[in-house]
Amino acid sequence: MSDLSHWIxxxxxxxxxxxxxxxxxxxxxxxxxxxxxxxxxxxSEGAMWRWLPVGPHGxxxxxxxxxxxxxxxxxxxxxxxxxxxxxxxxxxxxxxxxPRAGSAETGWLTFAPRLQRTREATEAVYRLMExxxxxxxxxFEWKCDAANLPxxxxxxxxxxxxEGIFRQAGVVKGRNRxxxxxxxxxxxxxxxxxxxETWLDPANFDADGRQRHSLTGLTNGILAARDPGLQAR
Numbered sequence: 001m002s003d004l005s006h007w008i009x010x011x012x013x014x015x016x017x018x019x020x021x022x023x024x025x026x027x028x029x030x031x032x033x034x035x036x037x038x039x040x041x042x043x044s045e046g047a048m049w050r051w052l053p054v055g056p057h058g059x060x061x062x063x064x065x066x067x068x069x070x071x072x073x074x075x076x077x078x079x080x081x082x083x084x085x086x087x088x089x090x091x092x093x094x095x096x097x098x099p100r101a102g103s104a105e106t107g108w109l110t111f112a113p114r115l116q117r118t119r120e121a122t123e124a125v126y127r128l129m130e131x132x133x134x135x136x137x138x139x140f141e142w143k144c145d146a147a148n149l150p151x152x153x154x155x156x157x158x159x160x161x162x163e164g165i166f167r168q169a170g171v172v173k174g175r176n177r178x179x180x181x182x183x184x185x186x187x188x189x190x191x192x193x194x195x196x197e198t199w200l201d202p203a204n205f206d207a208d209g210r211q212r213h214s215l216t217g218l219t220n221g222i223l224a225a226r227d228p229g230l231q232a233r
Contacts, residue, residue: 089115
């Protein structure tokens with residue numbers, strides 16, 4: 001058993017900007033409402049809201065009703081994602097923040113089509129992970145509906161190891177939710193950080209923006225366990 005007698009519990013995250021290479025994470029505020037709602041309207045079918053307990057929001061007033069509650073909370077602590085071109089692309093959060101255990105989770109990923117499958121989307125998650133481990137957290141979690149296979153693939157791509165399925169863990173929008181758990185721990189962080197920095201390096205992309213090395217290839221050897229539900233798909 002690891003000796004933690006000299007370990008010091010980290011602080012709660014401050015409500016401050018987290019800046020990256022391609023993306024900036026800004027604590028959610030009312031100033032973000034119009035830009036975020038415009039981004040979300042790109043998803044005309046509301047697909048991005050399928051796995052979330054809220055949304056889609058019918059109009060700006062309805063979205064403001066949700067945002068006004070969310071922006072004041074400390075857990076979840078929501079961030080607006082500002083892309084390299086200055087536009088807002090979505091939101092994500094740190095949540096279930098437990099300094100006593102040194103554990104935090106990212107959740108409420110609400111990425112508009114303009115942000116999905118971009119370098120900015122990957123970096124947004126990476127910068128939250130980086131903040132947590134640099135602050136002294138021991139564990140970074142990702143949980144999703146077990147039926148949400150794209151989210152499970154994303155977690156594994158980010159180098160978060162599969163930890164199992166919690167059956168009948170919740171009810172969301174009238175549907176049962178089994179929850180898939182993934183996490184990275186502090187001893188894996190140096191290798192994960194190197195993988196993300198390699199992938200995000202501009203030299204990893206050709207003139208047409210195609211990646212030379214995939215993040216999956218860079219993180220695959222770091223995983224302590226792989227998701228068996230993805231192996232045959």
